[in-house]
Amino acid sequence: MQWRIAVACLSSYFVFQVSTPVLFTYQSPAAAGQMGLSLSIMLAVTAVGGAWVSTKGPRFGTLIARRDFQQLDALFHRALRQSFGVVFLGGLLAWVAVLALKLAGHRLSERILAPAPFAFLVIVLLANHVFDCEAIYLHAHKQDPFIPISLVAGPILGVSTYFLGRFYGAAGIIAGWAILVPLLYLGLGTWIFKRNRREWHRECRNDEYVS
Secondary structure: OHHHHHHHHHHHHHHHHOOOHHHHHHOHHHHHHHHHHHHHHHHHHHHHHHHHHHOOOHHHHHHHHHHHHHHHHHHHHHHHHHHHHHHHHHHHHHHHHHHHHHHHOOHHHHHOHHHHHHHHHHHHHHHHHHHHHHHHHHOOOOOOOOOOHHHHHHHHHHHHHHHHHHHHHHHHHHHHHHHHHHHHHHHHHHHHHHHHHHHHHHHHHHHHHOO
């Protein structure tokens, strides 16, 4: 599990953090600073929202050991809704603040992304947040079927970030994320999540019936 989680973390690095040096190299220090500050704000929001799910990992493991899958799913989905709500609200408030600064002509608005790309950044990180929460649920089963996504998505998004950032700046990078992250993480990730949850729980019930 340790090396699998390490691969996932490395993939996340290429997905988001590479954008800042790319913009610094091919656009300007100002563009890199805007992306860096915007990412820091939203990653902090997702970290706060993620606590609703990550802190329940041990509880998930206990319920899995007891094969109490009904309570497990109820607890997870409740925590996911709460967590998603916190991130959504935090992202919305951050976007409103960005818009207010822009309309007021405040100098701080020059240090952060414009309202439109910032809004898409919020959407991207909401999709990524759901994927992270699903990963916590699956890790509680001592399994990580998301490793193929991490191995594929990291390089794809890294290449996308490089080329779109080089020629189209921060707006290009976020446009690429807005297409690829929901497709690979939210779409494919949720399909894998549902498939494995169904299969694992069915196998456990069959084992219990046989015993």
